[in-house]
Amino acid sequence: MSDLSITRLDSQQDDFAAELDRLLAWESVSDGKVNQIVDEILGRVKAEGDAAVVEYTNRFDRLQVESMAELEMSQERLHNALDNLPAEQRQALETAAERVRGYHERQKGESWQYSEADGTMLGQKVTPMDRVGLYVPGGKASYPSSVLMNAMPAKVAGVAEIIMVVPTPDGEVNELVLAAAALAGVDRVFCVGGAQAVAALAYGTETVPKVDKIVGPGNIFVATAKRAVFGAVGIDMIAGPSEILVVCDGKTDPDWIAMDLFSQAEHDEDAQSILVSPDADFISAVEASINKLLPTMERKSIIDVSLRERAALIKVKDMDEAMEVTNRIAPEHLELSVEDPESLVPKVRHAGAIFMGRYTAEALGDYCAGPNHVLPTSGTARFSSPLGVYDFQKRSSLIMFSAEGASEMGKVASVLARGESLTAHARSAEYRIKKD
Amino acid sequence: MSDLSITRLDSQQDDFAAELDRLLAWESVSDGKVNQIVDEILGRVKAEGDAAVVEYTNRFDRLQVESMAELEMSQERLHNALDNLPAEQRQALETAAERVRGYHERQKGESWQYSEADGTMLGQKVTPMDRVGLYVPGGKASYPSSVLMNAMPAKVAGVAEIIMVVPTPDGEVNELVLAAAALAGVDRVFCVGGAQAVAALAYGTETVPKVDKIVGPGNIFVATAKRAVFGAVGIDMIAGPSEILVVCDGKTDPDWIAMDLFSQAEHDEDAQSILVSPDADFISAVEASINKLLPTMERKSIIDVSLRERAALIKVKDMDEAMEVTNRIAPEHLELSVEDPESLVPKVRHAGAIFMGRYTAEALGDYCAGPNHVLPTSGTARFSSPLGVYDFQKRSSLIMFSAEGASEMGKVASVLARGESLTAHARSAEYRIKKD
Numbered sequence: 123m124s125d126l127s128i129t130r131l132d133s134q135q136d137d138f139a140a141e142l143d144r145l146l147a148w149e150s151v152s153d154g155k156v157n158q159i160v161d162e163i164l165g166r167v168k169a170e171g172d173a174a175v176v177e178y179t180n181r182f183d184r185l186q187v188e189s190m191a192e193l194e195m196s197q198e199r200l201h202n203a204l205d206n207l208p209a210e211q212r213q214a215l216e217t218a219a220e221r222v223r224g225y226h227e228r229q230k231g232e233s234w235q236y237s238e239a240d241g242t243m244l245g246q247k248v249t250p251m252d253r254v255g256l257y258v259p260g261g262k263a264s265y266p267s268s269v270l271m272n273a274m275p276a277k278v279a280g281v282a283e284i285i286m287v288v289p290t291p292d293g294e295v296n297e298l299v300l301a302a303a304a305l306a307g308v309d310r311v312f313c314v315g316g317a318q319a320v321a322a323l324a325y326g327t328e329t330v331p332k333v334d335k336i337v338g339p340g341n342i343f344v345a346t347a348k349r350a351v352f353g354a355v356g357i358d359m360i361a362g363p364s365e366i367l368v369v370c371d372g373k374t375d376p377d378w379i380a381m382d383l384f385s386q387a388e389h390d391e392d393a394q395s396i397l398v399s400p401d402a403d404f405i406s407a408v409e410a411s412i413n414k415l416l417p418t419m420e421r422k423s424i425i426d427v428s429l430r431e432r433a434a435l436i437k438v439k440d441m442d443e444a445m446e447v448t449n450r451i452a453p454e455h456l457e458l459s460v461e462d463p464e465s466l467v468p469k470v471r472h473a474g475a476i477f478m479g480r481y482t483a484e485a486l487g488d489y490c491a492g493p494n495h496v497l498p499t500s501g502t503a504r505f506s507s508p509l510g511v512y513d514f515q516k517r518s519s520l521i522m523f524s525a526e527g528a529s530e531m532g533k534v535a536s537v538l539a540r541g542e543s544l545t546a547h548a549r550s551a552e553y554r555i556k557k558d
Numbered sequence: 559m560s561d562l563s564i565t566r567l568d569s570q571q572d573d574f575a576a577e578l579d580r581l582l583a584w585e586s587v588s589d590g591k592v593n594q595i596v597d598e599i600l601g602r603v604k605a606e607g608d609a610a611v612v613e614y615t616n617r618f619d620r621l622q623v624e625s626m627a628e629l630e631m632s633q634e635r636l637h638n639a640l641d642n643l644p645a646e647q648r649q650a651l652e653t654a655a656e657r658v659r660g661y662h663e664r665q666k667g668e669s670w671q672y673s674e675a676d677g678t679m680l681g682q683k684v685t686p687m688d689r690v691g692l693y694v695p696g697g698k699a700s701y702p703s704s705v706l707m708n709a710m711p712a713k714v715a716g717v718a719e720i721i722m723v724v725p726t727p728d729g730e731v732n733e734l735v736l737a738a739a740a741l742a743g744v745d746r747v748f749c750v751g752g753a754q755a756v757a758a759l760a761y762g763t764e765t766v767p768k769v770d771k772i773v774g775p776g777n778i779f780v781a782t783a784k785r786a787v788f789g790a791v792g793i794d795m796i797a798g799p800s801e802i803l804v805v806c807d808g809k810t811d812p813d814w815i816a817m818d819l820f821s822q823a824e825h826d827e828d829a830q831s832i833l834v835s836p837d838a839d840f841i842s843a844v845e846a847s848i849n850k851l852l853p854t855m856e857r858k859s860i861i862d863v864s865l866r867e868r869a870a871l872i873k874v875k876d877m878d879e880a881m882e883v884t885n886r887i888a889p890e891h892l893e894l895s896v897e898d899p900e901s902l903v904p905k906v907r908h909a910g911a912i913f914m915g916r917y918t919a920e921a922l923g924d925y926c927a928g929p930n931h932v933l934p935t936s937g938t939a940r941f942s943s944p945l946g947v948y949d950f951q952k953r954s955s956l957i958m959f960s961a962e963g964a965s966e967m968g969k970v971a972s973v974l975a976r977g978e979s980l981t982a983h984a985r986s987a988e989y990r991i992k993k994d
């Protein structure tokens with residue numbers, strides 16, 4: 123195998139900003155054809171319910187079922203999957219679940235209120251959603267860890283019912299996924315996928331209950347369907363390909379860094395792995411490690427494409443510049459493989475998760491560190507957050523005016539409402555002004 | 559004027575659930591034509607920048623400007639608007655701004671971290687967005703209170719730059735809106751609107767800086783454009799028509815309740831006002847007040863259509879049933895016009911804002927109570943929250959493993975990664991396991 127050619131950039135080159143932009147450019151386009159197919163599926167499931175879901179599932183997943191009931195998996199079946207796991211896997215899954223629960227408990231929002239001098243009370247009431255839907259992809263992208271990461275925050279938030287959908291093309295079932303669903307406390311599981319599963323969750327059918335929010339990754343049909351039902355139900359972010367940015371001072375074992383880059387690249391050909399370092403020799407050493415280790419990797423063909431097409435090795439002047447590049451990228455995963463990561467963290471404005479120090483491999487965060495592995499991709503860390511308990515809670519404002527407070531504020535509201543020509547607003551407020 | 563015919567429902571009628579569903583049904587449809595126009599505008603602004611924005615603005619707002627520079631409003635101009643306000647309006651606006659700031663300060667999220675026994679640290683870092691865009695409609699829906707409500711949470715969150723866009727059709731400027739922008743600390747104002755303004759904020763042009771998130775209400779072109787750019791930037795919820803649900807025990811002055819219902823209905827013909835009470839005589843009394851007061855209202859023609867087409871007076875068995883109806887509706891505004899509202903609040907699972915007691919007119923919340931008036935509409939309170947400081951902050955997970963912690967968790971991650979056939983993940987974790 124000849125040496126991999128990976129893009130190398132230097133922050134001192136004239137066209138660095140433009141080249142970096144080009145490297146990062148990513149657009150997931152739902153073309154007209156996809157939109158049309160999804161619109162038809164959404165429309166038919168909305169109108170025909172179970173019958174349409176069954177028909178699409180038989181067609182796309184090559185099944186021969188006659189009713190939605192056949193597509194529901196029993197709690198007994200889920201718990202069998204958990205009970206039948208090899209001890210080592212079950213132990214690992216339980217450790218992960220416990221750590222994820224512990225971290226997420228700290229994200230729980232609490233209601234608060236306060237009183238003003240005249241007895242007026244203001245506050246914010248926090249409540250969980252009633253019911254959420256969890257999309258789990260079928261086939262090779264079906265990860266038990268993702269079931270935990272999506273279901274646990276909802277559980278911790280206090281969501282009463284979690285409905286999972288997972289396609290089983292040709293009847294193929296992933297036992298680990300079922301085990302994770304049992305462990306996470308998923309309430310019902312339907313073996314459906316694609317836009318038809320999103321539609322069933324968003325609109326409800328005779329059998330599938332309508333949910334308040336849909337989370338979880340999926341292919342372009344699932345993403346397009348989620349975007350289309352947004353508003354009727356809540357959705358999480360629409361994920362792009364996974365990416366990692368490793369910032370290294372040049373003193374971590376280059377084999378470790380190469381493997382950390384591989385761990386993103388092996389996800390899929392579109393995944394992006396970037397190394398930033400002020401040490402040119404170290405960059406070359408990592409490149410040598412990449413070429414040495416790649417032939418030994420099980421998923422080398424995926425890694426090969428991903429690194430050739432989307433990776434970059436970036437030489438910067440110093441760590442301050444490394445932080446500038448970091449904030450420009452706003453990476454999903456940021457690995458600070460340096461001696462004193464705590465000194466760099468205050469300079470990071472945008473990142474999904476920050477993995478600090480040489481021991482903190484990003485892969486640990488994917489499974490069992492505790493924080494969520496569902497993170498904002500493609501630079502969306504500029505405005506969004508890891509999936510969390512806050513995604514399954516919502517807030518209601520509380521306002522209770524005393525007679526005195528209503529009278530005083532009625533005067534203010536009256537002036538402002540009349541300034542906006544909303545005189546019913548003004549008169550409603552004025553009724554509460556005390557007559558002298 | 560003959561008496562208004564308002565829908566009356568009784569929870570005891572056989573078809574109550576179906577009739578309630580029919581009453582609440584609302585779908586904002588972006589038809590194919592709108593989508594096509596918006597797509598073209600987005601594409602041209604993305605490709606041509608300022609030139610396209612200027613061209614569309616001249617066309618749609620009937621202006622004759624030659625450059626984007628002419629469409630920017632100076633800080634001096636904003637501050638002149640504030641300085642020239644009548645004293646009473648300025649005082650009212652300042653009181654409102656101060657109360658809104660005070661409430662929102664309590665929403666600010668703070669970073670946290672904790673350590674485990676082996677020295678591993680986990681945490682969550684909270685940071686503001688760098689730059690946000692605020693859409694303000696032109697014409698009659700241009701409200702200074704909305705400028706405060708959208709800009710202040712961003713300011714409190716610590717957003718460094720707030721860019722406001724507001725169309726000025728035929729050159730018409732709303733001085734109160736400019737004054738509110740000055741008071742709220744908006745950094746730059748461009749006199750552009752529609753899909754072209756959303757595109758400029760989402761993609762950036764030579765003159766308009768690209769933002770991280772776009773908030774604020776707009777017409778169907780603005781809503782469609784926001785939906786289309788979602789993902790490239792963050793957006794707030796896409797708002798439906800405003801609605802109020804008044805729950806009354808029958809002991810509030812019926813004129814007050816009628817006026818509270820009017821204060822929603824006057825927004826626009828699609829606005830929805832609903833009264834729920836266990837007291838049939840009181841419902842009739844409110845209806846009489848409606849018919850008595852309507853002829854005196856400045857916006858009676860809007861109120862008339864809104865009440866005829868979308869309002870309802872609902873008789874329930876008791877207050878428990880009133881709370882069931884409330885949770886089914888998940889109203890944007892919930893007024894609990896009862897003796898002891900605090901006893902009902904625990905039963906409210908879904909509502910944007912809860913106005914407690916006879917004195918707490920919803921109109922007070924629109925202007926100066928403190929909580930935000932941008933609230934989830936059309937039942938979306940089931941899964942979303944009032945606009946808040948949390949909408950302008952984002953979180954990054956922090957993970958720093960000790961050597962000991964990485965070794966222990968490396969074993970767990972290795973098992974789970976191999977279960978998912980992600981061997982680069984496994985080997986990356988295994989490098990950090992201590993050799994005995």
